[in-house]
Amino acid sequence: MPRTNLATILSLLLGATALAACSGGKNESESASTTNASNASNASNGTGETSSSSSGGMATTTSASGSATDSATGTTAATATSGTTGCNIFDCTDMGTVGMCDIWAQDCPDGEKCMPYADDGGNAWNATKCSPVDRNAAGIGEECMGGGVSGVDNCVKGSMCYYVDGETGLGVCVAFCTGNPDAPMCQTLEEVCSISNDGVLILCRKNCNPLLQDCEGSAACLPASGTDKFVCIVDASGDTGAPGDPCEYLNSCDPGLLCADAQFVPGCQASGCCTEFCDLNDPNKDDACSKKGEGVTCEAYYEMDPPPGLENIGVCILPP
Secondary structure (H helix, E strand, C coil): CCCHHHHHHHHHHCCEECEECCCCEEEEEECEECCCHHHHECCECCCCEECCCCCCCCCCCCCCCCCEEEEEECCCCCCCCCCCCCCCCCCCCCCCCCCCCCCCCCCCCCCEEEEEECCCCCCCCCEEEEEECCCCCECCCCEEEECHHHCCECECCCEEEECCCCCCCEEEEEEECEEECCEEECCCCCEEEEEECCCCEEEEEEECCCCCCCCCCCCEEEECCCCCCEEEECCCCCCCCCCCCECCCCCCCCCCEEEEEHHHCCCCCCCEEEEEEEECCCCCHHHHCCCHHHCCEEEECCCCCCCCCCCCEEEEECCC
C-alpha cells in the first residue's frame, strides 16, 4: 500500500489538472492528502484535469495520491463552428449534441463521440458532451489537432487529442480507458488508466519514472490518479513551476518536481508549492532538495510495498 500521509496530501492538491490555453498546457488537478511523501503532493498536471480515486492500469489498485486535476496549456484549441455529423472540425455547422454523455459507454448518436470539456469557461475539464467525429479522423497514436478544453478535435471515437504542443498546436491521439470505473483497462501493459477530474478525464497514459522523467516531448512524469504508478502528463507550468513556487494543479510544476501540500514546504504561502523528487538510493539524497537548509529532507514516496522499479522514489519535504 502507498503511504497514506504524503499520498493523501498529493491527492487533495491534485484534485484537478490544468489545461492551459486549449492545447499543450492543459491542467489536470489531483488532490493529494497524505502525511508521507505521496500524501504531501497535491498538484495539478495541466489545464482542467482532476483525478479520482479509481483504479488504473490493468489492475484495480488504490491511488496513492487520491484525486487530481489535470489542466492543459498551449495554443488555442480548434473549435468547430459549422458542419454536420461526420464533418471536419474546421468546417462544421454544429457542435454536436448538447448535454452530458457517458465517456465510458460512448453513448452519443452516430457520428459523434463523448468528450471531456470545460463547461464553465475555465481551463480544466469538468464535464462531458457529444462532439462531431471528424470525417478524416486521426487514429490512436497519430498526430492530431484541436483538443484543449473545447471538447472538439480530429481524433477517432474513443480517444482525444492530448500532449498538444503549445507552439504548433499539434498533439497525439490518446485512447480513453475501456471497461468501467471499477475495472478500467488499457490495451498495453506499458499504459496506465489515469482517471481524473472527477471521472471526466479517462486516459491510457504511458508508464514512467519520475526520477528519469522519461516522457516524450515536454510531458512530465507525475502520479497517476487512482493507481500507485506514475504516468506522462502535459506540463502546464509555463513560466512558473520552480522549487518553492505556488502550484494549484498536479501539472503546475516543472518536470522533475511535484506539487506538495503547503505544510510540507517551508515558506509556502499557497495551498501547495513545488518541490523536487529525489533518489532514496543516493547517499547524498538530501542534496537534491533546494530547501535542505530549511529542514527539508528526501522522504520515501511510498510507505510500503512500492511498485517494482519505483522503490527508490523520494520527495523533498519536511519530515512527516
